[in-house]
Amino acid sequence: MPQKFEKPIPIDKEVSWDKSVVLTSKTDVKGNIEFANEAFIDVCGYEDYELIDTPHSIVRHPDMPKILFKVIWDKLKAGEKAVAIFKNLAKSGRYFWVYAEIEPMFKDNNKVQNYLAKYKSVSEDLISKSIEPFYKRLMQIENVSGLNYSEKYLIGFLEEKQKDYFQYIQECALSDGVSIPNDNETPIKRGFFFRGFLD
DSSP: OOOSSOOOOOOSOBOOOOTTSOEEEEEETTSBEEEEOHHHHHHHOOOHHHHTTSBGGGGBOTTSOHHHHHHHHHHHHTTOOEEEEEEEEOTTSOEEEEEEEEEEEEOTTSOEEEEEEEEEEOOHHHIIIIIHHHHHHHHHHHHHHOHHHHHHHHHHHHHHHTSOHHHHHHHHHHHTTOOOOOOOOOOOOTTOOOTTTTO
C-alpha cells in the first residue's frame, strides 16, 4: 500500500521516554498496524490516526540491517515467536532502542491472523558494546557487497557463538536484565484501534 507520508530524516539523538513502560503494537499478516498502545504512540511521536493501517516499517530506522528482518519474518511466518533488538525511528527523526518479543496470533484454523509485539528498553551499555557494533558491521557489508554477503557474515558470526540470532538476542536481554511481563489481557477485536489496550 502507498505510504501516507514521508519518513523523517534521522537525527543522532535519542527519544526521551519512560523506559519502565512496555510498548505494544499489533499488525496484520502483512505488517500493517492495527493497534498501538498509548506508550508506543507517545514514544514514536505519531498520532493513532497516522499509524492505523500504515506499515510497521514506518518506525524502521535505516541503521537496521535488512538481513535481520528477513530472519525475523522467516521465523514469524513459520508460526513461531521471535525476539529481536531494534533501533527504531520516531516521527521527530530521533531513535529509540528496544528489545522486542513478537508473537503470532492464530485463527481457529491455526492460520496466523495477526502479530502482537511488546517492547522494552535496553541499556546503553548493551547497545554500545554488543548490538551497535554488530549491526554496523552487517550494514557495512550490505551497503558494499549486498544482502547475500551480509547473510554469510551473520551466519559466521552466529556459528562462532554457537547460537542462532534469537538465542543470541535472548542471551543479551537476560544479561541486561530485560524482561517483558506476561499478561492475560483479552485481545481487541480485529479492526479496532484505540489507546489503552495493554497499558
